[in-house]
Amino acid sequence: MSPALTHLRNFLFAITLLLAWPVQATDKDYTKAYYPLVNEAEMLLLAKDYNGALEKYKTAFKTVPEPFARDFYNAAVCAMLTENYKQVYIYLDELVLKGVELPYIRKQEVFKPLHETEEWEKFLKNYPKRRNKYKRRADLDVRAELEELQARDKYFRFAKGGLRVYADTLRRIENENVDRLLRIIHKHGYPGEKLIGVGDTLEQLPGYSIVIQRQTKAKKGFDFTPILKEAVQQGRLSPQAAAYLMETQQGTRAYRTRALVWVACSNPKDCAGDKKLKALNKYLVEELSAKEEEKVNALRTELGLESLADYRRKVMYSLQDNRFLLGYKWSVGNYVVPSREAAKALTQGLVIADTTALQKD
Secondary structure, eight states: OOOOHHHHHHEEEEEEEHHHHHHHHHHOOHHOOOOHHHHHHHHHTTTHHHHHHHHHHHHHHHHSOOOHHHHHHHHHHHHHHHOOOHHHHHHHHHHHHHHHHHHHTTTTTTGGGGGHHHHHHHHHHHHHHHHHHHHHSSHHHHHHHHHHHHHHHHHHSSSSSSHHHHHHHHHHHHHHHHHHHHHHHHSSSOHHHHHOOOOTTSSSOOTTTTHHHHTTTTTOHHHHHHHHHHHHHHTOOOOHHHHHHHHHHTOOOOTTTOEEEEESSSSSHHTOHHHHHEGSSSEEEOOOHHHHHHHHHHHHHHOOOOOOOHHHHHHHHHOOOSSOOOOOOSSEEEESSSSSSHHHHHTTTTEEEOOGOOOOO
C-alpha cells in the first residue's frame, strides 16, 4: 500500500476511533478533577510542607478511578518524610499493583530506613501476591504487542547500514506500526497504566511511544494530537508526556517541555573572556514576554499542566532533591559546544534562570 493510502486509511480509522471514545471514557475529566490537585500537592512539597502535600494527594486520589503511579510514588515519599509509615506501605502496594517491581523500590534511598523493620518484612512477604494480582489485572498480551512495535522500530534502524540501507523498509514498518497502534487504541482505548501498568520501573514514556514520535510533521506523519489530548482527559496519559509527544511530532515548543538549558564549551579557552557568554555553565531559560508566557500558560492549562513558572520551579527543585519525581528526561537540555560562535548561537534568546529553588535551607 502506498504511503498516501496508508495515511488516508489511518486518518479514517482515527476518526472512527475518536467517535467511539465517548462510550469508553470515564465521566471524570482529569484536566479539571485531578491534575490541578496534583500540582497543588507538588507545590506544597516544594515548600517542604509534606503533611499538606500528603493531604492534597489523598484528595486527588479520591477524585478519579485511576491515579498515576508517579503520584503514588511522590505521596509515598511525603508519607515517609512525615513518618506516616502506614500510608507509605499503602502507596508502595499501589505501585506494585501498577507493575513496579521490588528491586526498583528496594534501591530507592528514601525508603531504605524501612528495610530493618518488621513492616518491611511483611511487605516483602506480601509482594509475590501483589505482583500476581498486577499480572492478572494488567493485559500483558497487549503490553507484549506494544513492546513488539518498539522492537520492530529498532531492528533495522540499528542493523548494519541503518537508515541508509533500510530507509524503505523502515518507512513501511513505521506505517504498519501506526496502523497496529491505532487498532489497539480502537479496541482497548489509549493503553495507559490501568491497561498495561508501568513496567518494572516508573517509566516516563512507554517504549511504544516511539511509534508516535516517529510521525513528525516534517515527514508528513500521522498526527496523534486529538488522540493524545483525549487520552489526557481520560487519565490514560499524563499531560507532561502528551505535551512532549505533541511537541516532538509538530517540531514546536508550544508547551515549553524543555524547562532549562545548560550550555558548556568543550574548549573553555576559546569561550573565556567573552562577556556575551556569561550564561555558559549556568541553568538558562527561554526569555519570554508577558504576552508570550500568557499564551504558553493558556495551552498548558488546557492540557492540565501547571504554569510555566511552576514547572520551572519543580524542575529546578528536582536538580537538588531527587527523592521526588518532579522532572522528566526532556526537562533539561544539556549541550557541549565546540566553539565561541556555537555557544553564542545556542544561548541566543536564553537568560540565566532563577536558582532560588536550588538554595539550601
